[in-house]
Amino acid sequence: MAFISASSPHQRTRRSSSQIMVWVMLCLIPGVALQSYFFGLTNIVQILLAGIVALSAEAAILKLRKRPIINTLKDGSALLTGILIAISIPPLAPWWVVVIGTLFAIIFVKQLYGGLGQNIFNPAMAAYVVLLISFPVQMTSWLPMLSLQPFELSILDQLNTVLTGHTLDGYSVAQMSISIDGLTMATPLDTLKNSLKSGFTTTEIFDSATYKASSSQAIMWVNLGFLFGGAILLAKRIILWMIPISFLAGMMLFSFIAFAYQPDLNGSPLFHLLSGATMLGAFFILTDPVSASTTVKGRLFYGFLIAFIVVLIRNIGGYPDAVAFAVLLGNMCVPLIDYYTQPKVYGGRT
Amino acid sequence: MKSETIQATDNSEAADVVPLTADENKAIYKELRWQGLWKNNPGIVQLLGLCPLLAVTNTVTNALGLAIATLFVLVASNTLISLIRHHVQKAIRIPIFVMIIASLVTCVQLLMNAYTYELYLSLGIFIPLIVTNCIIIGRAEAFASKNSVKHAAYDGLMMGLGFGGVLLLLGAIREVLAQGTLLDGIETMLGEWSSVLTITLYHTDTSFLLAALPPGAFIIMGIIIASKNAIDYHLENRAKKKLVSQAEQSIENKG
Numbered sequence: 202m203a204f205i206s207a208s209s210p211h212q213r214t215r216r217s218s219s220q221i222m223v224w225v226m227l228c229l230i231p232g233v234a235l236q237s238y239f240f241g242l243t244n245i246v247q248i249l250l251a252g253i254v255a256l257s258a259e260a261a262i263l264k265l266r267k268r269p270i271i272n273t274l275k276d277g278s279a280l281l282t283g284i285l286i287a288i289s290i291p292p293l294a295p296w297w298v299v300v301i302g303t304l305f306a307i308i309f310v311k312q313l314y315g316g317l318g319q320n321i322f323n324p325a326m327a328a329y330v331v332l333l334i335s336f337p338v339q340m341t342s343w344l345p346m347l348s349l350q351p352f353e354l355s356i357l358d359q360l361n362t363v364l365t366g367h368t369l370d371g372y373s374v375a376q377m378s379i380s381i382d383g384l385t386m387a388t389p390l391d392t393l394k395n396s397l398k399s400g401f402t403t404t405e406i407f408d409s410a411t412y413k414a415s416s417s418q419a420i421m422w423v424n425l426g427f428l429f430g431g432a433i434l435l436a437k438r439i440i441l442w443m444i445p446i447s448f449l450a451g452m453m454l455f456s457f458i459a460f461a462y463q464p465d466l467n468g469s470p471l472f473h474l475l476s477g478a479t480m481l482g483a484f485f486i487l488t489d490p491v492s493a494s495t496t497v498k499g500r501l502f503y504g505f506l507i508a509f510i511v512v513l514i515r516n517i518g519g520y521p522d523a524v525a526f527a528v529l530l531g532n533m534c535v536p537l538i539d540y541y542t543q544p545k546v547y548g549g550r551t
Numbered sequence: 552m553k554s555e556t557i558q559a560t561d562n563s564e565a566a567d568v569v570p571l572t573a574d575e576n577k578a579i580y581k582e583l584r585w586q587g588l589w590k591n592n593p594g595i596v597q598l599l600g601l602c603p604l605l606a607v608t609n610t611v612t613n614a615l616g617l618a619i620a621t622l623f624v625l626v627a628s629n630t631l632i633s634l635i636r637h638h639v640q641k642a643i644r645i646p647i648f649v650m651i652i653a654s655l656v657t658c659v660q661l662l663m664n665a666y667t668y669e670l671y672l673s674l675g676i677f678i679p680l681i682v683t684n685c686i687i688i689g690r691a692e693a694f695a696s697k698n699s700v701k702h703a704a705y706d707g708l709m710m711g712l713g714f715g716g717v718l719l720l721l722g723a724i725r726e727v728l729a730q731g732t733l734l735d736g737i738e739t740m741l742g743e744w745s746s747v748l749t750i751t752l753y754h755t756d757t758s759f760l761l762a763a764l765p766p767g768a769f770i771i772m773g774i775i776i777a778s779k780n781a782i783d784y785h786l787e788n789r790a791k792k793k794l795v796s797q798a799e800q801s802i803e804n805k806g
Contacts, residue, residue, distance in 0.1 A: 335759050335760040336757055336759075336760070
């Protein structure tokens with residue numbers, strides 16, 4: 202019997218991609234569950250739909266490319282891409298939105314570049330941007346949380362909305378988003394952006410009825426859910442700490458600078474941390490091992506850069522949220538970042 | 552590379568001095584057709600003039616307008632430049648070519664302004680920009696300045712048709728994806744009667760905006776180039792297989 206003497210570390214877990222993907226999916230559960238609790242169960246429907254489309258699109262392309270199908274599907278990356286798209290779109294968006302997005306992500310962003318490990322852009326976020334640019338109306342109609350809605354929406358109503366665009370009684374999503382007093386209810390970031398444009402200050406906005414009807418609390422809870430899932434991923438060492446921590450630190454720093462400069466026109470750091478896709482982005486999207494930076498310093502810079510772009514677009518740009526755009530811009534910078542942050546070879550000249 | 556292949560068959564000095572036989576002439580025209588329409592297509596092989604190609608192909612009408620304008624300028628400039636090719640000092644040929652092209656483009660612009668005003672507005676800056684289209688100066692320099700008038704004009708026509716074909720294909724795909732129509736707004740170009748030509752394939756309240764925007768043009772252009780390469784690859788494979796089977800047969804016959 203041979204004794205293999207190796208230097209430390211002596212114990213390590215080897216994880217295959219499929220195990221990692223399963224862990225990531227499991228850790229999405231708290232956030233998704235809170236989303237369903239506040240906004241209705243249709244996000245589960247969207248996730249199922251996206252998952253099926255993602256797997257079949259991946260299988261079809263793999264067949265065309267004459268690659269092993271079953272083994273590649275088992276790694277779960279296509280499924281995860283589909284799930285992330287389904288989570289980021291409004292739960293009551295029509296079914297074809299998520300189908301087009303997933304097809305685009307798998308076929309154009311992932312497989313045309315060469316499949317898992319070759320894509321330079323994050324497939325889920327590229328698909329999100331395509332959808333947001335192509336179907337702005339469907340992609341921005343987030344309904345207020347169920348308890349704030351003017352009338353009861355049964356699960357059948359919601360299903361019917363996803364399939365046909367109308368509830369069983371014939372109300373469209375646009376009609377549903379108008380409350381009894383005639384206020385249009387949108388997401389907190391939307392409300393902030395629009396009200397700032399009409400000349401209100403942040404303090405007035407946060408006290409206003411429109412903002413209170415914008416399900417800000419629900420979105421905060423969903424963000425906390427993703428933070429919880431992300432913390433498990435960190436504790437399990439599925440993802441490394443550099444990107445999430447530097448991204449969140451960057452969000453705090455840059456939004457604090459903007460907030461300190463003009464508190465009337467910019468949201469507080471806490472508001473930015475717990476609204477929009479901040480937490481989902483920090484732990485589940487930026488950390489995509491394929492399209493993110495791969496060096497220690499590079500990862501820190503990558504998170505910081507994306508945080509800077511997010512705060513910049515949220516505070517100055519035209520779109521209410523910016524994680525998807527920022528991630529794509531960050532992806533573009535990754536080769537440059539990696540080039541300048543290569544670690545020194547041990548023993549090499551400085 | 553592209554000009555060399557043609558030059559080999561069509562030397563300017565020789566073409567003018569020694570009259571070509573009918574068969575040689577036919578072969579040259581066939582080669583020019585093949586080069587312009589498929590093998591050396593300015594749109595999808597040389598990738599010249601991408602700026603107007605991607606910018607104005609959001610509808611078939613716009614694409615058709617630009618295709619006709621470019622075709623006209625290309626044929627006329629090739630003809631004129633071939634006519635004066637013996638009288639131009641080599642050192643200053645490029646500025647002279649550019650001046651000829653610019654005058655032709657100005658003619659086109661004024662004509663479109665007079666007769667198809669709405670199309671003129673919707674094409675906008677891309678009509679004067681035909682001057683800077685690399686296809687035109689490229690054909691002038693690489694072909695027209697070295698070949699006889701007839702051949703130069705024919706080359707201009709074929710290159711223009713090849714480019715126009717790509718414009719129309721791209722325009723059609725983008726218009727169908729974005730609006731579900733074909734030839735929408737054709738009456739701005741051909742007059743009132745032609746509005747019957749507009750085909751509506753499907754109605755939608757939510758158009759696929761990406762196809763109408765420049766990124767969509769890039770993606771669809773990529774797909775068109777990929778399919779062209781796939782067809783070439785397929786044809787090449789088939790030719791190879793045919794050769795191999797022929798060779799095998801001849802070996803069997805001998806054996």
